[in-house]
Amino acid sequence: MSGSILDIFLFVVLPYAATAIFFIGTIRRYRTQPFSYSSLSSQFLENKKHFWGLVPFHYGLIVILTGHLIGFLIPRTVLWWNRVPARLYILEISALIFGLLTLIGLIQIIYRRFSSQRVLVVTSVMDWVLYVLLLIQIVLGLYTAVAYPWGSTWFAALAAPYLWSLCKFSPDVSFVAPLPWMFKAHIVGAYALIAIFPFTRLVHLLVYPLPYVWRKPQVVRWYSRPEGIR
Numbered sequence: 001m002s003g004s005i006l007d008i009f010l011f012v013v014l015p016y017a018a019t020a021i022f023f024i025g026t027i028r029r030y031r032t033q034p035f036s037y038s039s040l041s042s043q044f045l046e047n048k049k050h051f052w053g054l055v056p057f058h059y060g061l062i063v064i065l066t067g068h069l070i071g072f073l074i075p076r077t078v079l080w081w082n083r084v085p086a087r088l089y090i091l092e093i094s095a096l097i098f099g100l101l102t103l104i105g106l107i108q109i110i111y112r113r114f115s116s117q118r119v120l121v122v123t124s125v126m127d128w129v130l131y132v133l134l135l136i137q138i139v140l141g142l143y144t145a146v147a148y149p150w151g152s153t154w155f156a157a158l159a160a161p162y163l164w165s166l167c168k169f170s171p172d173v174s175f176v177a178p179l180p181w182m183f184k185a186h187i188v189g190a191y192a193l194i195a196i197f198p199f200t201r202l203v204h205l206l207v208y209p210l211p212y213v214w215r216k217p218q219v220v221r222w223y224s225r226p227e228g229i230r
Contacts (some may be wrong), residue, residue, distance in 0.1 A: 004177070010188055011162070012171040018195040025198025026206070036203070053112055057105025063098040064141075068155070072163055075156035082153050091152050096145050103138045106131070130193075130200045137189040144182050154179075159187070 029036065071078050082088040110131050113123050145151050162175035176184065197203065 007173045007177050010184070011173045011176055012166075014188065014191050015166055015171075015194075018191040021195045022197050026203065029198050029203065050112060053105050053108030055105070056101045057109060060098045060100075060102030060105060064095065064102060067095055067098075067152070071152060071155045072160050075160035078152055078156040082150070082156075088150065088153070092145070092149065095152065096142070099138065099142050099145060103135075103142060106134055106138060110135070126196070126200050129196065130202065133189065133193055133196065137186065137193065140182060140186040140189060144180075144186055148180060148183065154183070 081091065113119055113127070113131075148154070158175045158179065162172060165172040165175070176187065193202075
């Protein structure tokens with residue numbers, strides 16, 4: 001393990017600390033607040049803006065996270081794919097499009113929180129912390145994709161071996177130490193999101209959407225009260 005003290009703290013100490021907080025916090029929340037394991041949806045308060053924000057955000061984020069997971073699990077396959085320029089262009093352009101889709105969705109989500117008083121009332125401090133971190137993380141990812149092209153190759157050749165070294169409890173920061181600071185900030189941002197995961201609505205990722213596969217359809221009926229009764 002080599003690198004500056006700052007690199008060792010950010011890319012060795014921080015990831016292990018964030019992982020420990022993730023597991024301890026998640027288990028504790030499940031044991032003490034099991035009914036809070038949801039997205040705490042405010043869809044019933046306002047649905048139109050909710051739809052146009054959540055749909056692009058979720059689809060974009062799922063594709064981006066899947067791409068990162070593939071680059072982590074099978075980096076050699078990604079590098080093989082990128083050997084052909086046309087395939088590399090397709091991968092990079094697709095990632096950029098879905099990254100922009102995620103950003104647009106998140107901006108709409110944040111705008112909805114501000115523009116709807118009923119939604120704003122039920123928005124917690126941790127919601128704002130989560131939105132700010134997600135916004136920074138997405139912007140950093142998009143900036144890196146534009147300013148330092150061929151990010152899929154970078155990730156497979158440098159980030160993936162570094163992450164695997166963490167998994168093997170033999171951290172090697174030499175893979176990420178020479179990277180541009182924007183790329184480093186993007187990695188640190190991921191650790192920050194992992195650390196706050198148990199304290200946010202992100203916990204619904206651990207149970208959603210599996211219960212909806214076998215759950216029976218729900219019927220919601222609205223009843224109007226007689227005039228004059230509140």
